[in-house]
Amino acid sequence: MAISWYPGHMHKASKELTKIMRETQAVIEVLDARIPQSSCNPLLASIRQELPCIRILNKADLADNEVTEAWRVHFAQQKDSACLINGRDSQLSKADLVNAAKRLVKAGSKSGLARGQLVIEGIPNVGKSSLLNQLMDRKVAKTGNEPAVTRGQQRVKLDDDWYLIDTPGMLWPKLADQASAYRLAATGTIRNTAVQADDIAWFLAELLLANYAERLVQRYELNDSNIKPEQLFTHIATLRGSLGRGGKPDFNKTAEILLNDFRSGKLGRFSLESPPP
Numbered sequence: 001m002a003i004s005w006y007p008g009h010m011h012k013a014s015k016e017l018t019k020i021m022r023e024t025q026a027v028i029e030v031l032d033a034r035i036p037q038s039s040c041n042p043l044l045a046s047i048r049q050e051l052p053c054i055r056i057l058n059k060a061d062l063a064d065n066e067v068t069e070a071w072r073v074h075f076a077q078q079k080d081s082a083c084l085i086n087g088r089d090s091q092l093s094k095a096d097l098v099n100a101a102k103r104l105v106k107a108g109s110k111s112g113l114a115r116g117q118l119v120i121e122g123i124p125n126v127g128k129s130s131l132l133n134q135l136m137d138r139k140v141a142k143t144g145n146e147p148a149v150t151r152g153q154q155r156v157k158l159d160d161d162w163y164l165i166d167t168p169g170m171l172w173p174k175l176a177d178q179a180s181a182y183r184l185a186a187t188g189t190i191r192n193t194a195v196q197a198d199d200i201a202w203f204l205a206e207l208l209l210a211n212y213a214e215r216l217v218q219r220y221e222l223n224d225s226n227i228k229p230e231q232l233f234t235h236i237a238t239l240r241g242s243l244g245r246g247g248k249p250d251f252n253k254t255a256e257i258l259l260n261d262f263r264s265g266k267l268g269r270f271s272l273e274s275p276p277p
């Protein structure tokens, strides 16, 4: 199955983002710590152009700590940028973000002034609006466990010097790298209606069996880690009662179980991509 998802509101969001760049001092790109490469939107680099960038490796509570730290070091070495880690177990504060912005903006400013507007951007469902709420310590933006919850920009006053804008999640028109597209779908970036759950879960099963088989053995009480996706599906279906007609696994229901266990962190912490050596 070829994955492609670029609804009309994302085209509009991209135009609206371009419009506010002239009044923006730094961009905050929220990445998924489990897939920092696949969750990096190539369109955003061309929209942001020379502006400093603070990358946030988000949902770090769902990723492997060591790999996330390696990604942080990798991104921190890039020009005009900073990289911070955020997750349910390592929450950034307003001061952490403001300090990073001040350092970056001051370094690039002729006047030495560091104040203005920061814009949060990133792929759908990566946690942009949740981050805004966390920094403000109150619910100012709507959040939800599905992509395309935020449909318009929202500007809030962060402190006396800084404003912060939340934006709708954006993908790009053609997901040329289909392995990345599958990783985006497995982590919940693409609307369920635009993909087939059993196809995505099959991809995830192959990936987890190859790299994290012991986790699957523990979670699903497998006797053997050396199995194929089909055997894993049959086992999960028997264990969790998602059998269909003739006692065969209901592939859709079983796929949902595997995807939910993975996305919610019930299977443990996973990093699906490592930085280049």
Ligand SMILES: Nc1nc2c(ncn2[C@@H]2O[C@H](COP(=O)(O)OP(=O)(O)OP(=O)(O)O)[C@@H](O)[C@H]2O)c(=O)[nH]1
Pocket (backbone or CB within 6 Å): 058, 059, 060, 061, 062, 086, 087, 088, 123, 124, 125, 126, 127, 128, 129, 130, 131, 142, 143, 144, 145, 146, 147, 148, 149, 150, 151, 167, 168, 169, 170, 265
């Ligand atoms: N485990 C975990 N879940 C998170 C974290 N941050 C956000 N979430 C969850 O991710 C889901 C999406 O969060 P949102 O803040 O709505 O994501 P968004 O990037 O604003 O999404 P769009 O507006 O659709 O682009 C919600 O269910 C959040 O609870 C995190 O650090 N860890």
Ligand SMILES: [Mg+2]
Pocket (backbone or CB within 6 Å): 128, 129, 130, 142, 143, 149, 150, 167, 168, 169
């Ligand atoms: Mg949002």
